[in-house]
Amino acid sequence: MGFQRFSTCFLLALCILSQSLAKGTLGFACNWGTITSHPLPAQIMVKLMRDNGINKVKLFEADPMALKALGNSGIQVMVGIPNDLLDSLATNVNAAIAWVDQNVSAFISKNGVDIRYVAVGNEAFLKTYNGRFVQSTFPAIKNIQAALIKAGLGRQVKVTTPLNADVYQSDTGLPSGGHFRPDIQNQMMSIIKFLSQSNGPLTFNIYPFLSLDADPNFPKEFAFFDGSAAPVVDGSITYTNVFDANFDTLISALEKNGFGSMNVIIGEVGWPTDGTSNANIKSAQRFNQGLVDRIVKKQGTPKRPTPPEIYMFALLDEDLKSIDPGPFERHWGIFNFDGSMKYPLNLGGGKSLVGAKGVKYLAKQWCVISTQANVMDPNFAQSMSKACTYADCTSLAPGSSCSGLDTKGNASYAFNMYYQRLDQRKDACQFNGLSVVTNIDPSPSQGSCHFEIMIDIGKHETKSTSFAAPKIGLAYKFMLVSSFSFTLSLFI
Known part of the structure; x- marks a missing residue:
C-alpha cells in the first residue's frame, strides 16, 4: 500500500480537540470558519464553544467580530x-508590524482576547499552488515574529504555519520512509529551525477522508480509528489506521533531519457529512467519535505516544466556500450552519455535544416548484441554473443527501436554497411562474435530505437583488448540469 494513499491533497478548513486542561477538565478546541452567507452571531458562537467545553479556537483570519466576542471568554485563540x-x-x-498592532496587540489590550498563536499562511506549500507562496512564507514568518517581539508579545504569542500533509512523503510506502518533498526541503528546514529556536510549533493538516475519497482502491476501514482493515506492518510497528501512519511519516521526516522532538500540532482533521457518497452522517460520527475517544484517553501514535493538540475541522458548515476540491467542502461542520446538531458525540466525563441556543430563524415557509409546472418548460433548466449559481446546491450532487430526489424535487430544493439565501424576499421565489411559497415542509419523510429555513440576520426586507455568486468551480457547474440533464431525461 503506497503512502500516497495516506497523504492528503487539498486545503480544507475546523474544530480542535486539544489535550489541554481547562478548569480541571479535558478541553476541546475549534477552527471557526466564517465563509458563510448567514453567519451566526459571534456571541452565540462563543457560547456554543463554551457549552461544549471548547477552550481553544483557530480563526483563519483576524475577524473583528469574532475576536471581540472571544474577549475575556477563557478561550485561547490562534x-x-x-x-x-x-x-x-x-x-x-x-x-508585519502594522498587522500585529491592528490584529493582535489591539485585541489583547483593548478586548482581553487570549491570543496564543499567529498562523502565518494556510497550507502555503500545497502542490496545487504550484510554488506560488514557497518563497514568501518563511520571510513572512520571520517578519511577524519580529513584529511580535517589537510589540512585547514574543513570549506570549508564538508563530506557526499550517501545512498540508503533502509536504512530506514516503518512497517506501511506509511511515519509516518519511521525508520532506525535495522541491521544498530547503524551505522546510529553514522554517523548522526558526520555529524550533523561537519555541513555535509546527502545524500540519491530516485528512483520512481525502485519502479515502481520492482513491477508489483505498481500504475504507483503514480510514477509521476502529476499522477492521488489514494492518500495515513497518518493522516492529503495526499501524491500524491511516491517521497514525500519516502522522508518523511526518515524525520520521523530522527525525531524519534532526528534529525528532519538534512540537507538532494537528491543525485540521475531520470528516464531512454531505457532497459525495463517502461524506455522510454515519461516517462522520464514527470518525469524530473515534477521534474524541483518543483525545479523552490521551492516546498518541506509535512514534509519539503523547498525543498532539488536534484541531478538528470544522465547527460549522460554510455555504460560500469554494468547492474546487469537491462539493463536500461546504459540509465539514460538526454542527449545521445554524449551530444545530448533526449527530451526537460523547465528549467523555458524562458530557455530550449540545447545539447552539438563542438562534433566530425566518418564517417557516419554503419556495418550491408549482404543482402546475412542466419540466419541459423552456425556462425550467434556466431557473435551476440561476438558483444553483447563487445558492448552495451541493446536497444535490451524486451520492449526496438529496441526490435521490426526482426532477421536480431537485428544482424545489434549488429554488428553496435560493429563496432562503435571499432571506425569503418576495422576489426571491419568482422563477418564471414555476414556483410557489408553501408553509408545508417539503423535506422527504425518510432519509437525510433537509429543506432549510435560513437564520434571521435582519436582511429579509432588503430590496436589492444583487449579490456576489459563491465560487462553485467549473467542474461543479458541469456536474450539476450533467446530473440535472440526466434526471430530466428520465421524465421526457
Missing part, C-alpha cells in the same frame, strides 16, 4: 493570516 497577505508581509517588516 489567529490566521491569509495567503494573499504573505507577499506584502515578506517584503515589508513595517507591514
Whole structure:
C-alpha cells in the first residue's frame, strides 16, 4: 500500500480537540470558519464553544467580530493570516508590524482576547499552488515574529504555519520512509529551525477522508480509528489506521533531519457529512467519535505516544466556500450552519455535544416548484441554473443527501436554497411562474435530505437583488448540469 494513499491533497478548513486542561477538565478546541452567507452571531458562537467545553479556537483570519466576542471568554485563540497577505508581509517588516498592532496587540489590550498563536499562511506549500507562496512564507514568518517581539508579545504569542500533509512523503510506502518533498526541503528546514529556536510549533493538516475519497482502491476501514482493515506492518510497528501512519511519516521526516522532538500540532482533521457518497452522517460520527475517544484517553501514535493538540475541522458548515476540491467542502461542520446538531458525540466525563441556543430563524415557509409546472418548460433548466449559481446546491450532487430526489424535487430544493439565501424576499421565489411559497415542509419523510429555513440576520426586507455568486468551480457547474440533464431525461 503506497503512502500516497495516506497523504492528503487539498486545503480544507475546523474544530480542535486539544489535550489541554481547562478548569480541571479535558478541553476541546475549534477552527471557526466564517465563509458563510448567514453567519451566526459571534456571541452565540462563543457560547456554543463554551457549552461544549471548547477552550481553544483557530480563526483563519483576524475577524473583528469574532475576536471581540472571544474577549475575556477563557478561550485561547490562534489567529490566521491569509495567503494573499504573505507577499506584502515578506517584503515589508513595517507591514508585519502594522498587522500585529491592528490584529493582535489591539485585541489583547483593548478586548482581553487570549491570543496564543499567529498562523502565518494556510497550507502555503500545497502542490496545487504550484510554488506560488514557497518563497514568501518563511520571510513572512520571520517578519511577524519580529513584529511580535517589537510589540512585547514574543513570549506570549508564538508563530506557526499550517501545512498540508503533502509536504512530506514516503518512497517506501511506509511511515519509516518519511521525508520532506525535495522541491521544498530547503524551505522546510529553514522554517523548522526558526520555529524550533523561537519555541513555535509546527502545524500540519491530516485528512483520512481525502485519502479515502481520492482513491477508489483505498481500504475504507483503514480510514477509521476502529476499522477492521488489514494492518500495515513497518518493522516492529503495526499501524491500524491511516491517521497514525500519516502522522508518523511526518515524525520520521523530522527525525531524519534532526528534529525528532519538534512540537507538532494537528491543525485540521475531520470528516464531512454531505457532497459525495463517502461524506455522510454515519461516517462522520464514527470518525469524530473515534477521534474524541483518543483525545479523552490521551492516546498518541506509535512514534509519539503523547498525543498532539488536534484541531478538528470544522465547527460549522460554510455555504460560500469554494468547492474546487469537491462539493463536500461546504459540509465539514460538526454542527449545521445554524449551530444545530448533526449527530451526537460523547465528549467523555458524562458530557455530550449540545447545539447552539438563542438562534433566530425566518418564517417557516419554503419556495418550491408549482404543482402546475412542466419540466419541459423552456425556462425550467434556466431557473435551476440561476438558483444553483447563487445558492448552495451541493446536497444535490451524486451520492449526496438529496441526490435521490426526482426532477421536480431537485428544482424545489434549488429554488428553496435560493429563496432562503435571499432571506425569503418576495422576489426571491419568482422563477418564471414555476414556483410557489408553501408553509408545508417539503423535506422527504425518510432519509437525510433537509429543506432549510435560513437564520434571521435582519436582511429579509432588503430590496436589492444583487449579490456576489459563491465560487462553485467549473467542474461543479458541469456536474450539476450533467446530473440535472440526466434526471430530466428520465421524465421526457
